[in-house]
Amino acid sequence: MTRALTRKGEATRARIVAGAAAEIRERGVDEVRLEDVLAHTRTSKGQLFHYFPDGKEELLLAVAQHEADQVLVDQEPMLSNLTSWPAWQAWRDRLVERYLAQGVKCPLNGLLGQTGRRAPGAQAIVTGLMWRWQEKIAVGIRHMQSTGDIAADVDADRAAAALLAGIQGGVLLLLSTGRIDHLEAALDLTIERLRAGARTA
Amino acid sequence: MTRALTRKGEATRARIVAGAAAEIRERGVDEVRLEDVLAHTRTSKGQLFHYFPDGKEELLLAVAQHEADQVLVDQEPMLSNLTSWPAWQAWRDRLVERYLAQGVKCPLNGLLGQTGRRAPGAQAIVTGLMWRWQEKIAVGIRHMQSTGDIAADVDADRAAAALLAGIQGGVLLLLSTGRIDHLEAALDLTIERLRAGARTA
DNA sequence: CGGGTTTTGGACTTGCGGGTCCAGATCTGC
DNA sequence: GCAGATCTGGACCCGCAAGTCCAAAACCCG
Numbered sequence A, B: 001m002t003r004a005l006t007r008k009g010e011a012t013r014a015r016i017v018a019g020a021a022a023e024i025r026e027r028g029v030d031e032v033r034l035e036d037v038l039a040h041t042r043t044s045k046g047q048l049f050h051y052f053p054d055g056k057e058e059l060l061l062a063v064a065q066h067e068a069d070q071v072l073v074d075q076e077p078m079l080s081n082l083t084s085w086p087a088w089q090a091w092r093d094r095l096v097e098r099y100l101a102q103g104v105k106c107p108l109n110g111l112l113g114q115t116g117r118r119a120p121g122a123q124a125i126v127t128g129l130m131w132r133w134q135e136k137i138a139v140g141i142r143h144m145q146s147t148g149d150i151a152a153d154v155d156a157d158r159a160a161a162a163l164l165a166g167i168q169g170g171v172l173l174l175l176s177t178g179r180i181d182h183l184e185a186a187l188d189l190t191i192e193r194l195r196a197g198a199r200t201a
Numbered sequence C: 001c002g003g004g005t006t007t008t009g010g011a012c013t014t015g016c017g018g019g020t021c022c023a024g025a026t027c028t029g030c
Numbered sequence D: 001g002c003a004g005a006t007c008t009g010g011a012c013c014c015g016c017a018a019g020t021c022c023a024a025a026a027c028c029c030g
Helices: A007-027 A034-041 A045-051 A056-073 A085-102 A107-118 A120-146 A156-177 A181-200 B007-027 B034-041 B045-051 B056-073 B085-102 B107-118 B120-146 B156-177 B181-200
Strands: none
Touching: A007 A034, A007 A045, A007 A056, A007 A107, A034 A045, A056 A107, A056 A120, A085 A156, A085 A181, A120 A156, A120 B156, A156 A181, A156 B120, A156 B156, A156 B181, A181 B156, A181 B181, B007 B034, B007 B045, B007 B056, B007 B107, B034 B045, B056 B107, B056 B120, B085 B156, B085 B181, B120 B156, B156 B181
């Protein structure tokens, strides 16, 4: 059933998802009409409903998945390699740079508030993303503990949760205020705290 | 012009705003139809457009302002009284309790993602809220510095920014994952850090 | 009271946009 | 190269909800 897609079909489907994602990033979920996506991807109603029988909802779900994956990909290879303080710094810089560049166009913002409520599956996608994200950070912390760079008595999961919260809040505040200060402050102070813990412990 | 409202008119207007706010909290911005609000507030189309000539957009803006104000009010008197560690703890508990109780129904969630983009004014409302919020926290930190409970070399504004980011992210994660852990972790670790700073400094 | 203003109710219009349908083009494997 | 499947285009339908309009009720003040 899912395996009834030609090479060409697959390409078209991908084009639609990518186009819709771009459109949504640019103008917000609720401002994007199906027709906009069609125009921007040189496709027709027929195609869209051919690949997404459940219409907009299904498309939005696919976009959400696409964007969620992208969020982590954008942080690689730094995120999977938090094995030294310079590496942490590089990751931190990548995050700041990335969000600074994208500015107000957060792919998840709308998808959480908008899709998250209506589609039951979108919630799961975001939750999954957050969980993976946090776990990656936790792995980094544990690694640093193994090398003695972070105190052993630090609760890695708890610290990762706090750091992730800081990031999310920082991005949220970037979206609403347009300033990157909060993200930087949250990242720097939290990381600084992890480093300080090693010395005192 | 703005002063053409009878006592009764004022009451009706307020009733519409409050009703719309409740409705939005309950079911999300984009799920709320004007008719729903009318039904729930025992009012008619005529009244709604009488008090909000610009229709839905204007109403949403009024709701946003109403909810934004409420967010800070809900933290009082704790937020304006961060003058001792027990007071900070009380504020922290209030926050956790409040968001735990309200669960998924965040008044600002939709308003940021939804209204924030379309209405230029909504952006300003959220920004204003965040700014006031952060300032209140900063005042608390400075007060603690004046009593020596927090190290003098802490940048109050920066610390407040980080704390606020942690809170926002914690709430965001509560919304998507349904767990309060992140909010607690962010609050506790950040506050703990402020306390620790005093001892080492 | 009485004239002017504000308030209220609800029927009606309108446009937008998601979803349907189907005919024809294109591909795929044998 | 042909039979069956997949892909594509776009005209059409249709419901929904925002917004309009106006007449009647309630209210305010001299």
